Amino acid sequence: MSSHDLQPGPSSRPSEPVGALLRPRLLAPGPVETDPRTMLSLAQPQIHHRTPEARAIVQEARDRLRRLLGAPSWEVLIMTSSGTGAFETALLGLVPEGAPVLVASAGKFGERWGEMARAFGYVVSSVKKPWGESLDPQEVAAACGGMRALLITHSETSTGALHDLGAIARAAKQVNPELLIIVDAVTSYGVAELRPEEWDLDTVISGSQKAVAGPPGLGFVFLSPRAVSRLGGHTHRYYFDARKELASQQKGETAQTPAINLIASLSSSTERLLSVPLDVLWAEKARLNAALLAAGEALGCRPFASRPSPAVAALVPPEGISGKQVAGALASLGARAAAGQAPHQDDLFRISMMGYFDRYDALGAAGLLEDALVSLGAAVTRGAAVSRAWSVLSS
Incomplete structure (x- = not known):
């Protein structure tokens, strides 16, 4: 073979990528690329959600999600909803209507929780920073006096900012020991340092389409023992009823028809993370x-x-x-x-x-x-x- 034979011809030296040959990649901050084994698990035959098999699936998924949170004593609700639905479940389940709440925000999703709280008739106070900046723990804490709950985003997806949740929670609880801290951890759960027990958090929210790397469709509500003891909250709730849902999920059931196949897929989607x-x-x-x-x-x-x-x-x-x-x-x-x-x-x-x-x-x-x-x-x-x-x- 001559050296000429080893030289690539014109057709093998494209000056730019050939679009038809490129593999699709999902680099967005959610939904994210999913393990093919997880997608394959969704091709299994449909099962009925009121069976021993389904109850075992629900309990295994709840256990895996708790382990990924690092809070084995906490309860977790798996909601057939987005993360927004999970946040609504926590808010309505823990905070009575008309109660004062503090919203700390520096981006789109922090602002969303304020919009939600106003829609349900809560008395909303705000601590705001410009988008991209970090919340100041002392500034947030100073506004917590007299508040029933603090609604806060840990990792702000809209800006790529991570707030110092541990410092904020410690400072806030010093000012108001009875304060409930409800955390949007949709893009920090399974990604960023998150120590709910050490930081004295009360509720953590996430979803299946972020670090868990599953398809969209499931919201997670993690409840500390203290939060469980205070379930009751807003009188106007039905589907997003945390107390009713907890009673069912502790038995491996769900209060309403769940996305049972998505719940089953959590076993494979969390395997890498828990390894x-x-x-x-x-x-x-x-x-x-x-x-x-x-x-x-x-x-x-x-x-x-x-x-x-x-x-x-x-x-x-x-x-x-x-x-x-x-x-x-x-x-x-x-x-x-x-x-x-x-x-x-x-x-x-x-x-x-x-x-x-x-x-x-x-x-x-x-x-x-x-x-x-x-x-x-x-x-x-x-x-x-x-x-x-x-x-x-x-x-």
């Missing part, structure tokens, strides 16, 4: 997200959040390029990311390694981001993003 200690899991997720942020910085982007969450890499693109343009350019490469949320839809874009990903996927995401920005005319050094990402992953 290592929580500290190891949190550290690896933080490392993956740090690699994405470093890759972005190598390409002229900067982090949007002052205290980044390991769940979401929220990046401000280079001058002259919008977040929506970056998300669109990634979509043209088969990778679905997210722009910012209104009013910051042009200011940032968001990518995530929450789902069924490992460090080699982070390297691939760095390469995709580099190609996307090149296609938008950004001046970048080829290979810089992957190199920076790899330096973080190997540190």
Whole structure:
């Protein structure tokens, strides 16, 4: 064979990716990519939800979710709903109508809980920070006097910010020991350091489509023993009735017809997460997200959040390029990311390694981001993003 035979021909040297040959990738901050074994489990025959088999599935799923929270003494409700439905379950189950509540927010989802509380007639006070900034523990605590509950988001998906929940909770309970702390941990559960017992939290909310890496459709309500003792809450509730649901789920049942196949899939979707200690899991997720942020910085982007969450890499693109343009350019490469949320839809874009990903996927995401920005005319050094990402992953 001659050396000429070893030279690639023109057809083997495409100047840009061939769209039809690209694998679809879901890099958005939820829903996320799902383990194929989890999807395969959903192809099993339908079972009836009022059977011993179904009761065993519900109890196993509840046990696995508690272990992933690191709070074995807590109760967990698996709701056939989104995370928003789970938050409504907790709010209505714990806080009587008309009670004063404090909403601490610095982004879209923190603001949502205020909107929900007002819709149900609670007396709402607010502590706000600009989007992307971190909540100040002392400022939040100072506003907790006389409040029945604090509604707070741990990892703000809209901004990629992680609030210091432990410090906030400690300061708040010093001011108001009877305060109920209801936490949106939709994108921190299974991703970021979360110690509900040590931090004296009362309720933690999450969902199946984030770090658990299952399909959307399940909301999780974790209740401390103290929260269980105070169940009652708002009189206007029916489907989202935490007390009724708890009585059923302690027996392996659900108060209403559940998405039993989705619940069964939790056994496979949590297997990887529970195969290592929580500290190891949190550290690896933080490392993956740090690699994405470093890759972005190598390409002229900067982090949007002052205290980044390991769940979401929220990046401000280079001058002259919008977040929506970056998300669109990634979509043209088969990778679905997210722009910012209104009013910051042009200011940032968001990518995530929450789902069924490992460090080699982070390297691939760095390469995709580099190609996307090149296609938008950004001046970048080829290979810089992957190199920076790899330096973080190997540190």
